[in-house]
Amino acid sequence: MPDLHDTSPQSRRIAAIALGKRGGEGSVAALRAALETEEVGWVRPSMILALGRIGGDEARAALAEIEARSESEAEALRKARDRVSGPATGFGWRAVTNVFASVPVGLEDVAIAEAREHGIEATVVRRGTIALSKRPAALRCIYDVRILIAEGAAGAFAETVRKAEVRWREWITSASDILPYRFSLENARITKQEFNDLLRLARETFSLQGLTDSPSSYAAMLRVEADDGATRIWLVPTFESDERFTYRVADVGASINPVVGACLARLVRRGDEGLVVDPTCGSGTLLIERAMLDRGTMLAGIDISPTAIRAAVGNVIAAGLAARIAARQGDGGDPITWPDRCEEVLANLPFGLRTEDRNLDGLYRRIVGNIARTLAPGGRALLYTAHAKTLVALLRRTTKVKVTEERRVESGGLQVGVWILERR
Ligand SMILES: C[S@@+](CC[C@H](N)C(=O)[O-])C[C@H]1O[C@@H](n2cnc3c(N)ncnc32)[C@H](O)[C@@H]1O
Known part of the structure; x- marks a missing residue:
């Protein structure tokens, strides 16, 4: 020894x-x-x-x-x-105007509509970023709230850091006079040496402004983001714990990001009541997000995996929605597992990456058949999948439902398609 x-x-x-x-x-x-x-x-x-x-x-x-x-x-x-050092505590927001939010790419309009419902003026700035007239509370369709610190030319990381001015005391209240931050560089490929030089420069620049680099215990992130056309530095406060999705006590592989789930629930919404079905419900995120939008809805989830159903039931209970959401084990392709009629269908279909049903084409065909059979006139279905080819061919052949909207969403580095269908 x-x-x-x-x-x-x-x-x-x-x-x-x-x-x-x-x-x-x-x-x-x-x-x-x-x-x-x-x-x-x-x-x-x-x-x-x-x-x-x-x-x-x-x-x-x-x-x-x-x-x-x-x-x-x-x-x-x-x-x-x-x-x-202990956790960073004692920080709070001042009344802040003109903030930004990062949102799922391809769903910016949905996040804007939600903000406007909350009385906040919102506009799209670019893919994945919206501007908000004031700091929002309780929006479900945004990933984070952020403040723009500096903007520079593409690849000009050091120059942009040098001119950055973090007037954090205008935005954040603090018991101490120092704001601990975590530094990160996103979407940029540079050598370790270049990164260390940039980190050193950031420490020097920001320590003069009352900030300290504290990667284990911080109240905000300082993110240098490289884009095609620009370098941007963002302050992303993290001192507020995010309680929005704490119902997710159990998880399954391929769970949808809950922010994306919240957006999809809004996209499928056709009314404030009726029955909503998710035939491949996994851990139940889409059902829970849809249920939270309208108290008048009842919801049914189906999944072939008993583990997924256990997770969904746990999450539904944690969300306090057990009286309105029922999740049962079954084959979502089997007509017997479906109700006779429903007003909405919301599904994050298996993409074929780790599904228990190897015959994806068959499953998609049977699910589309079930939608066509049970969707009430005026009803709406939303299908979310990266396995587009099969679905597109199927939807072309289906006469009972028509595609009213199609879009591409980015989530977890994947390009995923969204199809919205309505009964003809
Ligand atoms: C992409 S995941 C859905 C994840 C879910 N939205 C969530 O957030 O947890 C697809 C789900 O389809 C289920 N599945 C696969 N084949 C199925 C079938 N024939 N019937 C019902 N569910 C099926 C899988 O067990 C998996 O949970």
Whole structure:
């Protein structure tokens, strides 16, 4: 077993790493004592990081006493102190106007319509981004609320950081005078060295503005986003916990993103009552989002997988909607599992990536047949799938329903098609 006082620096470094992983009684005192005598520049950072990994009050106190002797030690110290600091608390919003929101690509209009219903003026800025006249509360069709800090030319990351001005005190209330942030660079391919240089520049620039880089415990993200035509820096506050989708206590593979789900529920909505069916309901996200829109609806979910149904039932109970949503195991292609008549159908169909039904074409044909048979006149169905070819061919041949709208949505790096059908 390597020792913190071994004659070999490499062994002392390995001992520190192992102790950091193991922790336990006496570990902080041992590392503290070792740091008092350790002189090797590449061993000390491992000892400091080990203290951060052990965590707790004793480690925090030990880290507070250390003075960095080199740049790598300062970096280790920063990481370790960040790790032992508690969660970022005590932050709140001031009344903010002119914010932006990121939204699912292809569903910007749906997010705008929701914002307008809440009395907020909203416009599309570009794919995946909308502008809002004030900070919204409780919108389900947006991913996040963000403030634009700086805009520069495509690829001009350093220049854009240099001119960024984060007037965070105008937007955020804080018990302390420092805003801890997490830095990220999105959609850009640069070398590790280039990234580290950019991070260093960001730290220098933003520390003068009362912000501190604190990747484990932060109240906001500072995101540098690379687009085709521009570089943008966003402040994305994260101090407010997102309670919108906490009903998702159980998950299944291929669950739909709930923000996308909230948008689709709005797209299929044709009235404030009636029966809504999801024949491949998975964990029930679409049903729950649709139920939340209108109290007058009743909803039925079908899924072939017992695990999915267990997840859906758990989520429906957590959402407090058990009186209106029933989820049952069955084959969504089998007419017997469907009601005789329904007003809406909402389905995130299996894409063929991990379905239990290998015969996707057959399943799609049977589901479209069930829609054509049960959808009430004036009723509406929404089908969401990346397996477009089969569906398009099928819909061309179907006479009882007509396609009234088609769109492409981006979610989780996938291009997914949305088809809206109505009874002829
Ligand atoms: C893309 S997932 C739906 C996910 C769901 N929207 C959610 O958020 O959890 C497709 C679902 O179809 C189900 N499925 C596959 N074949 C089926 C069939 N023949 N009948 C009903 N459900 C089926 C799978 O078990 C899976 O849960």
